[in-house]
Amino acid sequence: MRSLVCDLLQLRLDDQKDGKLHKRLYNAIRLSILDGSLPPQSRLPPSRDLANQLALSRNTVLTVYEQLLAEGYVVSRSGSGTFVSRTVPDSLLFSSDASPQSRHAPQQAILSARGEALLTHSRASSRQWGAFLPGVPDVSEFPHALLRKIYTRLSRRPPAVQLSYSPSGGSPTLQQALMEYLRVARSVRCNPEQILITEGIHQAIDLVSRMLCNPGDRAWIEEPAYWGIRNVLQMNGVDLQAINVDLSGMNPPEPGDAPPRLIFVTPSHQYPLGCVMSLERRQRLLTLARQTGSWIVEDDYDSEFRFSGQPIPALQGLVEDAPVIYIGTFSKTLWPGLRLGYVVLPQPLAQALKTAHAELYRGGRLLDQEALAQFITEGHYTAHIRRMRLLYARRRQRLTALISQYLGKAALSEFNDNAGLHLVLKLADDCDDVALAKAANDKGVLVRPLSRYYLGDTPQRGLLMGFAAMKEEEMEGAFKVLVACINSKSRA
Numbered sequence: 001m002r003s004l005v006c007d008l009l010q011l012r013l014d015d016q017k018d019g020k021l022h023k024r025l026y027n028a029i030r031l032s033i034l035d036g037s038l039p040p041q042s043r044l045p046p047s048r049d050l051a052n053q054l055a056l057s058r059n060t061v062l063t064v065y066e067q068l069l070a071e072g073y074v075v076s077r078s079g080s081g082t083f084v085s086r087t088v089p090d091s092l093l094f095s096s097d098a099s100p101q102s103r104h105a106p107q108q109a110i111l112s113a114r115g116e117a118l119l120t121h122s123r124a125s126s127r128q129w130g131a132f133l134p135g136v137p138d139v140s141e142f143p144h145a146l147l148r149k150i151y152t153r154l155s156r157r158p159p160a161v162q163l164s165y166s167p168s169g170g171s172p173t174l175q176q177a178l179m180e181y182l183r184v185a186r187s188v189r190c191n192p193e194q195i196l197i198t199e200g201i202h203q204a205i206d207l208v209s210r211m212l213c214n215p216g217d218r219a220w221i222e223e224p225a226y227w228g229i230r231n232v233l234q235m236n237g238v239d240l241q242a243i244n245v246d247l248s249g250m251n252p253p254e255p256g257d258a259p260p261r262l263i264f265v266t267p268s269h270q271y272p273l274g275c276v277m278s279l280e281r282r283q284r285l286l287t288l289a290r291q292t293g294s295w296i297v298e299d300d301y302d303s304e305f306r307f308s309g310q311p312i313p314a315l316q317g318l319v320e321d322a323p324v325i326y327i328g329t330f331s332k333t334l335w336p337g338l339r340l341g342y343v344v345l346p347q348p349l350a351q352a353l354k355t356a357h358a359e360l361y362r363g364g365r366l367l368d369q370e371a372l373a374q375f376i377t378e379g380h381y382t383a384h385i386r387r388m389r390l391l392y393a394r395r396r397q398r399l400t401a402l403i404s405q406y407l408g409k410a411a412l413s414e415f416n417d418n419a420g421l422h423l424v425l426k427l428a429d430d431c432d433d434v435a436l437a438k439a440a441n442d443k444g445v446l447v448r449p450l451s452r453y454y455l456g457d458t459p460q461r462g463l464l465m466g467f468a469a470m471k472e473e474e475m476e477g478a479f480k481v482l483v484a485c486i487n488s489k490s491r492a
């Protein structure tokens with residue numbers, strides 16, 4: 001009598017139009033095991049019976065049984081036959097759709113604990129351009145034609161090495177150009193070999209934290225701080241300790257028995273509040289880092305844009321051989337999508353971190369880097385920054401005037417320095433800035449809630465507002481939408 005198993009295998013054989021017979025039989029049995037049609041420990045028909053009933057040669061059946069045996073799908077018990085293995089992993093069994101055309105259960109997206117944590121804290125917006133979005137420069141003002149001309153010239157006959165991986169931390173021409181620019185504009189002390197070209201600050205911090213911290217090592221970060229950096233550090237298993245910021249910047253505590261391995265600061269323009277770290281605090285931090293063997297990571301993300309007074313020199317250049325890893329980016333001076341930045345590495349770390357960068361990310365885009373180097377050395381970079389500084393100063397003034405006019409001067413944070421690409425609009429302590437920002441975002445006004453930049457549970461409330469990428473004449477309309485949201489929340 002023909003068995004049900006034979007009927008099932010016949011059906012599955014018929015479903016497969018192509019392939020050799022033994023391959024089709026193998027697939028038919030294997031998929032029947034995987035989708036549970038042939039449950040664990042069930043008996044397969046004797047090879048002779050199966051061969052007869054499916055009109056196959058016995059050799060074909062024996063070859064398939066041997067293959068399944070070798071792969072662990074079946075076991076053979078001498079004298080009693082061939083059985084589906086008990087040890088076929090459960091996760092491979094019981095697909096939701098048993099049809100032969102779609103036999104695989106959809107793979108489950110099981111993330112690592114770190115991956116899950118990252119998603120819980122992810123804040124990156126799906127919208128990266130719009131009214132009052134913080135942190136973006138006016139990319140439409142960049143002289144793209146000029147840079148393209150340089151690039152076109154260089155790319156006519158690029159040397160082969162410029163089309164390959166980047167072996168030594170980036171283009172030597174860009175390293176040289178940056179060294180000169182940073183010495184004059186930011187008082188950074190270094191030689192070109194200390195400069196590593198990265199794909200921006202995020203990548204630089206990923207590299208630094210992976211190379212200098214073991215899982216569980218401590219890092220100090222400012223409270224509040226940029227959540228993007230926080231996420232990179234947490235992803236790398238770093239134990240974060242949030243250190244309060246006041247009007248003089250980070251106020252470093254006594255390190256005690258657990259000194260930090262890394263200390264992250266934004267001394268020239270604290271992110272997001274806007275204060276400048278005082279000289280006394282800078283010196284204290286440098287002394288502390290030397291005593292504890294910690295590295296200070298200076299994130300100098302937007303200090304080109306100061307609209308009054310003298311530029312604030314970098315912490316890195318304050319003393320000879322400072323224990324400072326200086327990190328900068330072209331995201332604010334040129335455009336964020338360029339994904340180019342740089343690290344000035346202390347001498348003792350330079351070779352190790354450059355090698356690690358090549359191992360982890362490979363690095364390339366040397367032609368882009370050459371073009372950028374020429375853009376800098378021909379004077380276009382500083383000219384562009386000068387022009388943007390004037391433009392952003394006017395835009396900032398317009399936004400502060402609107403805030404004063406509609407909400408009163410008290411809504412301007414006392415932390416705000418006359419600098420940067422964004423400012424903080426102060427809100428009452430009981431205001432739900434997350435709900436308010438969401439309501440504004442729904443109406444196309446892309447402000448960010450200040451409380452989200454705190455690690456601890458006593459955040460200040462406010463809204464981060466970008467002003468750099470908005471024309472002055474467009475500001476009032478969008479600002480009124482925000483004021484309406486604030487008023488409706490305060491009535492609710």
Ligand SMILES: Cc1ncc(COP(=O)(O)O)c(C=O)c1O
Binds near residue numbers: 331
């Ligand atoms: C303080 C701070 N650091 C770094 C970055 C990101 O820099 P990059 O685009 O070079 O990764 C940002 C982005 O807004 C920032 O606010």
